[in-house]
Structures are given as C-alpha cells and as structure tokens.
Amino acid sequence: MLAAMPRPSATPHNQGETPIGDAPGAAPRDPVVRDRGDACPGALRLHQADDGNLARLRLPGGILTIRQVHALATAAERYADGHLTLTSRGNAELRGIAAPHATALAELLRLTGLMPSETHERVRNIVASPLAGLDGRGHDGAHATARLRALDALLCAQDWTTALSGRFLFALDDGRGDVAGLGADVTLLAQERETVVVRVGASALRVAASDAPRAALEAARAFLEAAAGTGAWRVRDLPPDHAVDLASALARAGIPATPAPVPNGQQTTPAPPPGIVASPDGTYALVVAPALGRVSAARLRALPGPGGEVRITPWRGFVVPGFDGPGARARLRELDDAGFTTRPDAPWAGVGACTGRPGCAKALADVRRDALPGTGGLPVHWSGCERRCGHPHGDWVDVTATAEGHYTVTVRGVRGVPDAPDAQEQQLPLGEGELADAVARARGGRAQAYGTGTGTTTR
Numbered sequence: 001m002l003a004a005m006p007r008p009s010a011t012p013h014n015q016g017e018t019p020i021g022d023a024p025g026a027a028p029r030d031p032v033v034r035d036r037g038d039a040c041p042g043a044l045r046l047h048q049a050d051d052g053n054l055a056r057l058r059l060p061g062g063i064l065t066i067r068q069v070h071a072l073a074t075a076a077e078r079y080a081d082g083h084l085t086l087t088s089r090g091n092a093e094l095r096g097i098a099a100p101h102a103t104a105l106a107e108l109l110r111l112t113g114l115m116p117s118e119t120h121e122r123v124r125n126i127v128a129s130p131l132a133g134l135d136g137r138g139h140d141g142a143h144a145t146a147r148l149r150a151l152d153a154l155l156c157a158q159d160w161t162t163a164l165s166g167r168f169l170f171a172l173d174d175g176r177g178d179v180a181g182l183g184a185d186v187t188l189l190a191q192e193r194e195t196v197v198v199r200v201g202a203s204a205l206r207v208a209a210s211d212a213p214r215a216a217l218e219a220a221r222a223f224l225e226a227a228a229g230t231g232a233w234r235v236r237d238l239p240p241d242h243a244v245d246l247a248s249a250l251a252r253a254g255i256p257a258t259p260a261p262v263p264n265g266q267q268t269t270p271a272p273p274p275g276i277v278a279s280p281d282g283t284y285a286l287v288v289a290p291a292l293g294r295v296s297a298a299r300l301r302a303l304p305g306p307g308g309e310v311r312i313t314p315w316r317g318f319v320v321p322g323f324d325g326p327g328a329r330a331r332l333r334e335l336d337d338a339g340f341t342t343r344p345d346a347p348w349a350g351v352g353a354c355t356g357r358p359g360c361a362k363a364l365a366d367v368r369r370d371a372l373p374g375t376g377g378l379p380v381h382w383s384g385c386e387r388r389c390g391h392p393h394g395d396w397v398d399v400t401a402t403a404e405g406h407y408t409v410t411v412r413g414v415r416g417v418p419d420a421p422d423a424q425e426q427q428l429p430l431g432e433g434e435l436a437d438a439v440a441r442a443r444g445g446r447a448q449a450y451g452t453g454t455g456t457t458t459r
Helices: 066-079 099-111 141-157 209-227 246-252 297-301 325-337 435-443
Strands: 047-049 052-057 063-065 083-086 092-097 126-128 170-173 186-190 195-200 203-208 275-278 284-288 294-296 309-312 318-323 351-353 380-383 396-401 407-412
Touching (some): 063 066, 066 297, 083 297, 141 170, 141 209, 186 209, 195 246, 203 209, 203 246, 209 246, 284 325, 380 435, 396 435
Antiparallel strands (some): 047 052, 063 309, 083 092, 195 203, 275 284, 284 318
C-alpha cells in the first residue's frame, strides 16, 4: 500500500547527505566498482549545492564543548544560512555558504578545535554511544570518551589514514548495542571484563579495552590493503575475494586477540527517547531533537547546560548532561518552548528527512515542506529520491518521492522489505488524501508495502 501526493513541478537540485550505510543483516549488495575518487565534502572541500556551498563538519562521537557549540552558532549566522543540519553520523552540515566565506569558516574551526588536522578532517568519521558514561548502562562507560579521543588522535597522527574515503565509518559502542547496528566499517563493541569486540564485515575478534583504539586503526589499514585496486570506499564495497584479514592485521601490530561471535547488528537498542535521563552520580541529562534535524543558531545557543558539553546523536538529536533534577525539568520546559522535541510522543519525534528541494539537485520534491508530523511508532524518513540519503536502520518507514509526482510508503527492515534501496515494492493504489493515514498505519508496523496514489496534505 503506497501513498502519493501531487507536487509542483521543478527542476532537480543538488545532492543531499551521504547515506550512513547498510545495517548488518540487510540484504547483501553486489560489490561496487568505482573509477573515480571520493568527492565527499568536508570543512575545506566544500560541495557546491543549489542553495550555496555546503560544508560537512566531522565531529567524532558528536561531542562538543560549550565554546564549540557557540562557535557553530556563530558560523551558521556569519557564513551560512543561519542553521546547523545534523546528520545520521552525529556530524553537522552548514549550508548556503558564500564562496568568500570559506576561508573565514576554516579559521573559526581551527581556532575552536573543531578541525585539529586539515589533512585528516574528512576521515574523522566516528559515531559513539551518545549516553555512554551518563546513564549507568553499557560497559566501561567511564572510559568510552577516552577511547574515542584516542582513536581520533591515532587517525590524525598517521599519514596513510588520509587514503580512507570520507565515507569510511568507525562505531564505538559502549556495549548497549545502539551504534553497533549503524552499518559502520569498523565497530568496537565494549564487553565485560575490560574487553572489546572488533568487528569488520563478517570477522570479529576480542581484544583488551586498552588495545581497542589501535585495533580499530589496524582494521582500517587492513581494509586499505584489501581494497587496493578495487576502487572500494567502504568494507561493503569489497569484492568477495578481497576480504579484510583482521586476524593477520592485529597479529602484525602485536595486538593479542581471540575469536568472538560476530554481533548481530539487528539486535540493537533504539535511539534514546527525548526526555530526562538519570545518571548514577545523581545528575541528569536531557535528550532533545530539532524538527527534521535542523536547528537555528539561536536555538543552538540555548542548548548548553552545566555539564560543559553537548553531544550530537546519530539520530539527529542532542544530549545535554550535567543538570540537577529541578534544573533538568526547567531546561526541558525551556527547550520545549523553543521548539525542540522533548518527549517521545511529540509530533515530530522519530520523523526525519533528507535535504530535498531546493538544496539537492537529485531530489524530486521539497520533502521538508511535505513531511508530516506523526503519532509515534516506527521511525519514518522522507526522501527526495531513491538514494534515501540518511535513512534509519532496523525497522523504519520509507516515504520516497517518485518522478511521477507521488510518494511511495514502504516498511523496511526486519518486519518489512530488506533495508536496501533497490528492494522490490508492491504498488497498490490509494485514494485522495490518504498519505497521512498510510504513513500512520505503516509506523504501526501493521503492513509491509504500500502503493502509489494521489493523496494530498494540508500544511
């Protein structure tokens, strides 16, 4: 049962953000053979989008100091369109940058520690459990941030790591299983007794927690060796006869390792719901999100609390730690008044969208205008074209624009069709005005595929 709605005609615009990748357990894709270099944008290599230049800022683990939060707000106001866009890797984008502002933006990033290495800024792709060390869950949460910083420092210290593509992704999971299912190329999954499982494709080895950052680096080196001559940017792109030899890589580096079961990426913990999270030390953290992952400079400045940092999540939200009980409740009310999603049943909770028109040349619709608030259930992602950039993983509702002027509505993941853009869809007609109802029913997980029709929305 797909749904559709008419849209005004317009010329396509430019690309949106890069998809995060396939979740483990998804239908395998054929190896990708590329004959060009990776053009993924960064802070220095800007992408010329239809709404101006785009800068993608790598923020390992999404962790920002208060000074850096204010620096990003200033950058959005001075050099971009006044907003910060969050990505499905816990990174951020600035859009609408005029060419003369590129140098000033880079200087601001250098001065605030947001670009510690100009040569390595595009390879600092690291997602991490956003509540690590804050809620008492997971393993070794107190050292999770230290592992993150150690891996980032190792990446920036090696000349050879610049050969990694801007899409190659590391995931540091504190053991709760939240980012282990995000389709990373190298995953570190914390275990009991100060050990960590290193996963690359179908290989998994257990190492000491103290060796984990170095093991992740060696896994990336082994990928580059396996990818030589293939044009592969990511592990999933490798031909079958070019598998990453993780065991040999760790042995050469002198890192003791033992076999471990490959973690099931489908058994993941959902994104932390909006609201207040209690910490074992008696403090509280807030989990909030801007509608459709886009926040104004003014709202960004309203975020920081007494904890000294703000964390961007891979689900396009924020974690703000360090409050006492009354302070957490008061700030949550303030952020709710400011337009943030602050509770799981809020209308925009779990609703995401790609850039769409007018910013993306490939988009067939203005998905941010057309996206509808919901009533809970499965995450829903509105996509301007069949690339479905930035879509969720696991079970999710796929609302995708078509060249015929419709939106298709499909449940993907474990309970639906495979989590891959080329999955087959059943096309069934709907009547006028049924798009919202189709999306709501799909979010309830009671259907697997929908069709095309001519529904409309009132905004």
